[in-house]
Amino acid sequence: MKVFISGRIAKSGLTLLEENNIEVTQWKESRQITASELIEACKNVDGLVSVGPNKINADFLNACKHLKVIALHSVGYDNVDVAEANKLNIPIGNTPGVLSGATADTAFLLMLAVSRKAFYLHKKIIKGQWQNYEPTPELGIELNGKTLGIFGLGNIGLEMAKKCIGAYKMKVIYNNRNQNPEAEKEIGAKYVSFEELLAESDVISVHTALTKETKNKFDATAFEKMKPQSIFINTARGGIHNEEDLIHALEQKLIWGAGLDVTNPEPMSADNPLLNMESVAVLPHIGSATEETRSAMANLVAKNIIAALNGDALPSRVTD
Ligand code: 8YV
Numbered sequence: 001m002k003v004f005i006s007g008r009i010a011k012s013g014l015t016l017l018e019e020n021n022i023e024v025t026q027w028k029e030s031r032q033i034t035a036s037e038l039i040e041a042c043k044n045v046d047g048l049v050s051v052g053p054n055k056i057n058a059d060f061l062n063a064c065k066h067l068k069v070i071a072l073h074s075v076g077y078d079n080v081d082v083a084e085a086n087k088l089n090i091p092i093g094n095t096p097g098v099l100s101g102a103t104a105d106t107a108f109l110l111m112l113a114v115s116r117k118a119f120y121l122h123k124k125i126i127k128g129q130w131q132n133y134e135p136t137p138e139l140g141i142e143l144n145g146k147t148l149g150i151f152g153l154g155n156i157g158l159e160m161a162k163k164c165i166g167a168y169k170m171k172v173i174y175n176n177r178n179q180n181p182e183a184e185k186e187i188g189a190k191y192v193s194f195e196e197l198l199a200e201s202d203v204i205s206v207h208t209a210l211t212k213e214t215k216n217k218f219d220a221t222a223f224e225k226m227k228p229q230s231i232f233i234n235t236a237r238g239g240i241h242n243e244e245d246l247i248h249a250l251e252q253k254l255i256w257g258a259g260l261d262v263t264n265p266e267p268m269s270a271d272n273p274l275l276n277m278e279s280v281a282v283l284p285h286i287g288s289a290t291e292e293t294r295s296a297m298a299n300l301v302a303k304n305i306i307a308a309l310n311g312d313a314l315p316s317r318v319t320d
Helices: 011-019 035-042 058-063 082-087 100-115 118-126 155-168 181-187 194-200 220-225 243-251 291-309
Strands: 002-005 023-026 047-050 069-072 147-151 171-175 203-206 231-234 257-260 280-282
Touching: 011 023, 011 291, 035 058, 047 291, 058 082, 069 291, 100 118, 100 155, 100 203, 100 231, 100 257, 100 280, 100 291, 118 280, 147 155, 147 194, 155 171, 155 181, 155 203, 171 194, 194 220, 220 243, 243 257
Parallel strands: 002 023, 002 047, 047 069, 147 171, 147 203, 203 231, 231 257, 257 280
Antiparallel strands: none
C-alpha cells in the first residue's frame, strides 16, 4: 500500500506507517503544494495524509476517487468538503484530543502576553527603546477573578477554561451550538447567549470550528458589544474574526487587546498594523506545535491510515 504525505510530519508517525508495510512519499519543499501537484502526487497512492490547508474540495476528491482514506494532520477540517467525500466513500480522519493541551497553552500564552503588552514591550528593547523607569505608561491589566468567555466549549476550550480557573480563579461562561452539560458539571461553566458572552466577558477565547455559521462571527457589531477593557483571543481559525473590524475596534479602543494564533490570510503580511499595536500579540499558527503534540498527531494520523487500509473503522473519523 502507498501513501502520500503533503508535508513533513513527526518521525514517530512515519515509523508506524513503515512498520505496517506502507510505502510513503512525502512533499518536502518548504512551499505549500499546489492543487494540481497534489492531484498528481495522489495518482498512484492508496491514501493521503493532508498536512496544512490543502483544499480537499469536490474537484480534488473527484480527481482522486480512488483514494481509500484521507487522514488530516489537524483537528480542523474546514478545508474539506466532507459531504462530497462521504458521497464518494472516502473516509476522512482527523486528530482531536491529542492537541487540546498544547492549543489551550497557546491561548493562555496569548492572553497573558496581551494583558502585559509583552510582545510590544519586547520589541521596544530590540529597537533600543528601553527608557528610564516611569510608573504609569504602558501598563497592563490583571486577570485575577475576571470573567472568561469561551466561544466553543469543546476539548480545547475546556482545557483553556481549566487553566484560567487554576491560575486566576476566573469565572467561566460559554456559548456553543449545543450546551455542554459535562463541562458545566466539571468546571461550573455557565451557558450564555452570544450577546451575553460579548457583554459580560473580560476575555473572550475562540475555540470553535470555522463553519458557515461562525465565519466572520466577530465583526464590527460584535466588537462594539464587548467591554472596553476586554481581550479577544483566537487560536481556532482566522476566518472567525473580521480582521479589518478587529483593527478598527482596537484603534477606537472598543476593546483593550487581542491575541491571535490564527489570521486571515495566513501567513499574515509583515506590514499588518496589528503587529505594531501595544496590546496585541500575534503568533504564526503554532497552537499544536510542540514535540509531544506533533508526535501524537503523527501517530493518530498513521493509525487512521493503517485502519482504513486494513478495512477497519478509523480511530478518529470526521462524520458531518
Ligand atoms: C495544525 C490546526 O497545526 O489541528 C488544527 O486544526 O490548526 C493545527 O493543529 C495545522 O492544521 C497544520 O496541519
